Amino acid sequence: MNVGRITASTFLIPMTPKRTQQWLQVVGHAGSFYVGDNGTLLKRFCEREQQCYLRLMEDSLRPFVPAYHGVVQRDEQDFNMMDNLLTNFRAPAIMDCKMGSRTYLEEELQMARDRPQPRTDMYEKMVAVDPEAPTAQERTQQAVVKTRYMQWRETLSSTTTLGFRIEGFRKANGECITNFKRTKSRDQVKEALSDFVESNTHIMWSYLTRLKQLRQVLEKSDFFRTHEVVGSSLLFVHDRTGKAGVWMIDFGKTLPVPAQRTLDHRTPWVEGNREDGYLWGLDNLIDILAKLLPLT
Ligand SMILES: Nc1ncnc2c1ncn2[C@@H]1O[C@H](COP(=O)(O)OP(=O)(O)OP(=O)(O)O)[C@@H](O)[C@H]1O
Ligand SMILES: O=P(O)(O)O[C@@H]1[C@H](O)[C@H](O)[C@@H](OP(=O)(O)O)[C@H](OP(=O)(O)O)[C@H]1O
Numbered sequence: 061m062n063v064g065r066i067t068a069s070t071f072l073i074p075m076t077p078k079r080t081q082q083w084l085q086v087v088g089h090a091g092s093f094y095v096g097d098n099g100t101l102l103k104r105f106c107e108r109e110q111q112c113y114l115r116l117m118e119d120s121l122r123p124f125v126p127a128y129h130g131v132v133q134r135d136e137q138d139f140n141m142m143d144n145l146l147t148n149f150r151a152p153a154i155m156d157c158k159m160g161s162r163t164y165l166e167e168e169l170q171m172a173r174d175r176p177q178p179r180t181d182m183y184e185k186m187v188a189v190d191p192e193a194p195t196a197q198e199r200t201q202q203a204v205v206k207t208r209y210m211q212w213r214e215t216l217s218s219t220t221t222l223g224f225r226i227e228g229f230r231k232a233n234g235e236c237i238t239n240f241k242r243t244k245s246r247d248q249v250k251e252a253l254s255d256f257v258e259s260n261t262h263i264m265w266s267y268l269t270r271l272k273q274l275r276q277v278l279e280k281s282d283f284f285r286t287h288e289v290v291g292s293s294l295l296f297v298h299d300r301t302g303k304a305g306v307w308m309i310d311f312g313k314t315l316p317v318p319a320q321r322t323l324d325h326r327t328p329w330v331e332g333n334r335e336d337g338y339l340w341g342l343d344n345l346i347d348i349l350a351k352l353l354p355l356t
Contacts, residue, residue, distance in 0.1 A: 096141055102132060103142065126143040126307060127142065155295070156296075159338050180203045223342075237255075261354070288335075326340045
């Protein structure tokens with residue numbers, strides 16, 4: 061599904077007479093969401109994502125994902141209905157971190173080999189950041205293949221070196237920052253995280269505690285053990301009342317591995333092993349956040 065990208069925009073759409081539902085999309089494809097009734101969010105239907113949510117509702121990870129409420133139709137299109145994670149926050153700060161050391165599926169790599177489809181939009185996004193990045197052939201074609209673009213994005217940012225990257229955030233004061241394509245080193249990530257939480261140690265502690273709980277649950281989850289989790293994000297939300305939470309979102313590229321196989325999510329990826337580096341990234345994220353706090 062390619063419905064365009066957004067950098068940051070605000071949707072304040074009243075859905076019920078009783079209460080105004082607030083929602084704001086930090087990053088991701090534009091045009092994929094509607095705000096639903098009673099604190100729900102509708103995301104453009106994706107069967108893979110539906111299958112994941114159905115399984116996650118039965119898994120120990122359930123408290124760490126938005127509750128899933130099935131498929132609904134709007135304007136003759138199907139949507140997955142889930143909880144809007146912003147519902148119980150006031151003017152929240154929101155951050156999207158894309159997890160894992162790889163942002164494309166093994167099957168996408170195979171497809172790119174079998175049927176390469178060079179894209180001009182990705183070439184343009186690439187040269188906008190680094191005019192020197194395209195190869196001579198890409199320059200001639202004025203186009204790049206998607207997996208090559210994704211790999212370039214991974215090495216430019218912290219995806220390859222830390223196993224996660226900050227995609228963007230909105231601070232409690234409404235400021236939106238999405239220019240993290242070159243945020244790569246531990247120090248750069250630290251600085252960005254510190255800016256997001258506005259150096260509030262209470263919020264940092266809350267995030268750290270929640271991430272450690274998530275790690276414990278991930279290490280035991282049947283769902284996680286048996287799925288390649290690619291392009292999924294952690295959504296961080298806090299507000300000025302001191303409330304904070306982190307949830308896993310975006311399972312459009314999360315696939316079951318063949319029966320009898322399992323993943324540990326820390327072993328480095330080599331093509332064929334399906335490893336995604338998710339837990340390695342979470343280890344690094346926890347470590348970086350902990351170092352922002354005194355005496356952890
Ligand atoms: N359940 C939710 N509650 C609140 N906000 C959400 C929820 N799901 C998604 N969002 C918002 O929408 C953004 C994009 O979500 P998501 O990653 O699912 O979309 P996508 O279009 O699949 O993204 P990508 O471009 O990475 O494929 C998130 O960064 C977040 O701001
Ligand atoms: O962040 P960027 O640099 O804008 O690049 C986009 C990002 O990698 C998305 O994750 C990807 O969508 P998927 O993860 O769904 O593949 C999208 O591909 P697309 O243009 O084919 O939708 C890319 O354009």
